[in-house]
Amino acid sequence: MLKYYRPLAKISLILVYLVIIAGAVVRMTGSGMGCPDWPKCFGYYIPPTQESELLWEPGKEFKEGQVIIREEALYVAAGDFRTQNRFNERNWEPYEKHDYAVFNATHTWIEYLNRLLGALAGLATLFLAIASFGYWKKNKTITLVSWAVVVGMLFQAWLGATVVYSLLLPVRITLHMVMALVIVALLIYLLQKTKIDVSKPPYNQKINRLLWVALALTMVQIILGTQVRQFIDTQIDMLGEGAKNLWLSQPELQFYIHRTLSLVVVLLNGWIAYIIFAGKLAYSKIYWVLTIIGIEILTGIAMYYFDFPFASQPLHLVLAALLFGLQFYLVLETQKKVTTGETS
Secondary structure, three states: OHHHHHHHHHHHHHHHHHHHHHHHHHHHHOOOOOOOOOOOEOOEOOOOOOHHHHOOOOOOEEOOOOEEEEOOEEEEEOOOEEOOOOOOHHHEEEOOOOOOOOOOHHHHHHHHHHHHHHHHHHHHHHHHHHHHHHHOOOOHHHHHHHHHHHHHHHHHHHHHHHHHHOOOOHHHHHHHHHHHHHHHHHHHHHHHHOOOOOOOOOOOHHHHHHHHHHHHHHHHHHHHHHHHHHHHHHHHHHHOOOOHHHOOOOOOHHHHHHHHHHHHHHHHHHHHHHHHHHOOOOOOHHHHHHHHHHHHHHHHHHHHHOOOOOOHHHHHHHHHHHHHHHHHHHHHHOOOOOOOOOOO
């Protein structure tokens, strides 16, 4: 099983990042309530493509749990039956999780694809955990952390359900994002700890400590960014999609903190890079860190000064998640002691 472990870990990490990308697209398109129930979508494993599938009609067959929209409310089939000439309330139960009863095919399928990627990522991490038993005798930590990833994915799925049931409550969206980053960190840890380093640069305590600070700052920035995004969503609801130039005309305090801290991010990571370059240390991931920070700043400038160009918001979020992953990899790479396992 050992030969499959690292490929499975890499696949799991890629899929988790694809879920993050899909989640960013969901936010950009306002598709968060495209599926008003969970884990199914309008009671279907494969969601409907047109509203007529969700309307009550005489002589139509329904399965238990399927959902209809009737009089601007959701109703759930209480069992398997064929409808008669009149609507029979005894066959239906009101959906009580929330009162959002809107169907938009585009939003539904964007949200469905997000969930589908989440399910694939969950399966990949389960296979990873099973393969981790090959490490049990030599390094139990790898097996335990691998199963912690599975638990994290289950918790993340539950969080996804609570996000829907809460009608996209901001604090739950933020927690959902933070949990995704925790899973990313665990997978990167597993990849790092099962890799044999042919050559390792000298340990530098200063770099390691600065990287921890940079990582914490990135997490703060991501959390602040989700709050700024929620403010923008509110402005969109108030002003409309066509008023992009007004979305940040009167920003809240979180925006100014987020923008100011971005300068701190640049300076801190630039200092870390200077120490690495001056010491001629072989931490090559720092080049990617600097590149992503540069693009991240450009997307932030584009959103503020050029009225949110297409895809700038999801790109900004995805870049932040990639930055977090790279910084965490560097943190592990600069640790004093590295547990090694199989070759990559």
